[in-house]
Amino acid sequence: MELRSALLRAALARPAVLTAVLPGATRARLAVERELRARRWPRVLSPAAADLLVVVGRPGEDEPAWLEGTWQALSEPRALVRVEEAADAGAVLDAGHAALLRGGPRTGTAAGGPRPHHASPVTDPGHLDHAHADHMAAHSHDSPMLISGLPLADRADDRDGLRLDRLHVPFGPVLPDWPAGLVVRLALQGDVVQEVTGVELVPAAPEPRPAFWDEPWRRAAAGAPVTRGEAARRRCAAHLDSLGRLLAVADWPDAATRARRLRDAALADAPAAELAYPARRLARRVGRSRTLRWLTSGIGVLPRERALAAGVGGPALEADGDVWRRTVQWLAEAVRAAEACEDPRPLPPGDPYGPRGELTGEQPPSRALLDVLPSLLHGAELAAARLTLASLDPDPDELLPVAAGEVARG
Amino acid sequence: MADSAPLWAAAALPLLLAPAALAVACADGRSVAPVREVLRLLVQQPRRTRAADALATRTGTVLLPLAAVLAAAVVPLGATPVSDLGDGVVWFNAMEALAWAAVWLTGWGPNSTLSLVGGYRFLAQGLAYEIPHMLALTTAALGAGSLRVTEIADAQRGLWFAVWMPAAFALYLLSAAAMSFWGPFGQPAGRDLAGGVATELTGVGRLLLLGGRRLLLLTSAAMAVPLFLGGGHGPLLPGWAWTLVKTGAVLALLLWLRRRLPGVRMDRYTELSWVVLTPLAVLQALVVAVVVLP
Amino acid sequence: MAGAEGRPLLLLLAVCVLGVLLLHGAGRLCAVRREPARALPPFSGGLAPAEHPASRFHVRWYPVSLVFLAFDMEMLFMYPWVRVVGEMGTPAVVEMFLFLGILLAAVAYAWREGAFRWS
Incomplete structure (x- = not known):
């Protein structure tokens, strides 16, 4: 047990960070990037690779689905922190690191400064599977075939007039080098964008200062x-x-x-x-x-x-x-x-x-x-x-x- | 003419390659972060995606390092490889071609758009790099009139093949980066796909894929030494030291190149590869064939 | 394969498999388990896709793969050919490069047809 916690400490000495930036948070984002570089903490590309999810800015809703989805995609050991003001960046990151090392069943609560009332974005771990069970129950013979509660891709004409499988995927908002809070809904055929079905920004709290x-x-x-x-x-x-x-x-x-x-x-x-x-x-x-x-x-x-x-x-x-x-x-x-x-x-x-x-x-x-x-x-x-x-x-x-x-x- | 190394060398090879691959990763990122990354992946709780093909992912992630290490079996350290196969070049080629299956399976397994696109990107990349690569391999074999790697190295006692078949050498270096989907050829695991084939990987699976990628880079760089850079031959130093020095030099060259180049996309590179690089490789083979005619 | 050259390869394969098993074992031993295992939606920025991503993929470089296959078959001949050039002399070289020339003509045709540009 001693050895294991030593291993954990060594592994998390510099946590791998995934940032989720909201509109209006450029100051805070720049501060976080500076702090991360100074600490030499690696920045990763996807939640599977991350230990620490850093939400930069103020979401405009209580339980944003994108944040929930991203947080669920992180593997343990994991922690979530929120940076709302540029000046807090260092302290918040340190708090996140401490929460990560402390561990425990709920590590999503570490944060600095004021934060929305929901301390942890973690909901019932079985949440997703319940949703699937509902889908499965509703599954009848004339509905499209569902696997794990989700249909297979339908087909549509591609740009050359071939009928091909079409996949609807929302891209963003938590992608590396992506505009803050942007969601681009794509219909994909292979890796070709057949259609852009929506360009949205996730809601963010109003910002008193200009861009x-x-x-x-x-x-x-x-x-x-x-x-x-x-x-x-x-x-x-x-x-x-x-x-x-x-x-x-x-x-x-x-x-x-x-x-x-x-x-x-x-x-x-x-x-x-x-x-x-x-x-x-x-x-x-x-x-x-x-x-x-x-x-x-x-x-x-x-x-x-x-x-x-x-x-x-x-x-x-x-x-x-x-x-x-x-x-x-x-x-x-x-x-x-x-x-x-x-x-x-x-x-x-x-x-x-x-x-x-x-x-x-x-x-x-x-x-x-x-x-x-x-x-x-x-x-x-x-x-x-x-x-x-x-x-x-x-x-x-x-x-x-x-x-x-x-x-x-x- | 060298013999195969003693049998225990086969057991020692992975123990030599794994730390060396880690060192390459450290040199690439100019930090010791990869060492911590190994620990991090060991303590990370594995997870899976919805309706994932876990067997495909598992097979793919295991296959990549396996292929890299098995390919390294014919690379001589000094004058002796782990196994001095009579058709060592073909063995090397066959093993690194397993990367195609490995990367695609890894991309397919998680049932995720980004990793799937990454997997297919690697297939397109394979179609572009593999023919010039194989022609470069055969050109070196042609220069020595043998498919045995040690004989190819011995044929360069006088003049390195890199000197009189520079096009084949350059094409080989390009394909070394391309087969390990690293550096400018890293699009299958690209930033724009949030990690591509590696997007959904956690824990040991991720460690095997990313480690296998470094192993493949290391192995293919090391193979350039007997094929084009005179193997273990050189003054003063013992053979094994020359192999290490030359491998290090090839890696340094690749790392330097990495810093000068953006990521290469296959929708542009394929045309270059087939219309310029493949004819160039054939021409190089023709020149060598004419030179070696009795 | 079973000869003196094959034995180290088999041993190497065994060692590698053992190494991979050990790594997985180490992962099992060291990995934290704080959450029950769950099946997650695939990641593309936090929101889930509407269908299963493992759909039929639009492979626009299909013609390239056909040209590739032609060359790949050619390589099967070229490896053994390498060893006999020294004995057979000029005829071997002429035959091989005639063959390669024909294949390159096919490449030129495919290029003209736009097979290598798909975006």
């Missing part, structure tokens, strides 16, 4: 003093964050890590000289990669006219093309922004151009990015679909309603 990446422009619009350098710095970090996600989806971890380190340096007020040089180096390495160009050209093509018609602005409009063009556009804008991040002149309050497009329009720019998504994913392979989504990188934070009058506080 993190748009903050300087929103504050300037509300009359607060903001320098151009400050805005450029945020733009640089926003694009580097997007690039980090895109490069990770393109399975280039080395370049993705570089982009994310640089993003954190930009947000940590590194001087322009220390930002511009590595930004140019990153742009050179990624922008001149023939392999990446070969792999991302011709995917997710969004021509200028279509972008304009859909109301898409910012880099996705300027790029006027495929995933590769959008990558290059981000790189160029990130370098330009890095060079300008010490500009002391005030940002004119009317400057509408945030990192993802005009912020003065009726709708936030990310709304248009999500709106063009279904047509771009149609007929794409999963890998191409994920690259397309990552190269648009809609920011779900922008889609949360902002409480009026709170904008200027920042």
